[in-house]
Amino acid sequence: MNLFINQRLIKKTFKSGIGNYEFLQLPDIKRNKFYVVIDPGHGGADPGAIGIGGLRESDVVLDVSKRVKKLLSVKGVKVRLTRNNEVDLDLPPRVSIANRTDADIFVSIHANASRGKRRDINGLETFYYTGWRGRLLAKKIQKQILKVSPGSPDRGVRQGRFYVIKNTRMPAVLVEIGFLTGRLDARRLEKSIHRKRIAYAITNGILEYLSRTE
Numbered sequence: 001m002n003l004f005i006n007q008r009l010i011k012k013t014f015k016s017g018i019g020n021y022e023f024l025q026l027p028d029i030k031r032n033k034f035y036v037v038i039d040p041g042h043g044g045a046d047p048g049a050i051g052i053g054g055l056r057e058s059d060v061v062l063d064v065s066k067r068v069k070k071l072l073s074v075k076g077v078k079v080r081l082t083r084n085n086e087v088d089l090d091l092p093p094r095v096s097i098a099n100r101t102d103a104d105i106f107v108s109i110h111a112n113a114s115r116g117k118r119r120d121i122n123g124l125e126t127f128y129y130t131g132w133r134g135r136l137l138a139k140k141i142q143k144q145i146l147k148v149s150p151g152s153p154d155r156g157v158r159q160g161r162f163y164v165i166k167n168t169r170m171p172a173v174l175v176e177i178g179f180l181t182g183r184l185d186a187r188r189l190e191k192s193i194h195r196k197r198i199a200y201a202i203t204n205g206i207l208e209y210l211s212r213t214e
């Protein structure tokens with residue numbers, strides 16, 4: 001029964017694009033054991049970065065976050081998004097959602113803008129605040145998002161003091177999925193096929209991390 005439902009959900013998730021083949025390579029983990037909070041950055045009156053052609057960070061990261069939620073759900077992971085639509089949510093409630101509900105991990109999803117909107121600046125980076133667990137989660141996600149973004153520079157796994165990763169009590173990372181102001185990254189991020197691949201990559205990194213903590 002479960003298998004049947006999963007396959008239908010898989011088909012629904014990948015009507016087009018990368019297809020079941022890649023999906024089936026996502027690692028299996030113990031079902032109904034883990035609970036993840038995904039935080040799509042910005043929202044509502046706060047669009048975040050504005051990129052080439054008016055591409056808005058809040059829209060891009062919400063789309064990616066919803067896809068991550070779907071994929072993780074198929075794998076038996078409970079997921080909560082800090083926002084489901086275009087609302088302007090302050091940083092403290094994002095943190096308290098995760099702390100209050102005792103999430104296993106917290107993943108905040110953002111896209112970058114360069115100073116002066118330089119089109120030659122592209123790349124991906126993942127931040128953690130402290131601790132080996134946060135660092136490991138960041139490494140797993142960074143490795144996967146690079147795989148689906150060939151040619152975009154690896155800006156690395158870095159320590160950052162962002163509010164949402166500093167104040168959450170579980171392993172927490174903030175992932176920057178590319179520069180909306182960069183020629184290469186923006187051209188990709190405006191396409192849903194690439195956003196699917198990024199979501200798949202983030203999911204893969206999360207599952208790899210969780211499988212290590214089983």
Ligand SMILES: [Zn+2]
Binds near residue numbers: 111
């Ligand atoms: Zn942002």
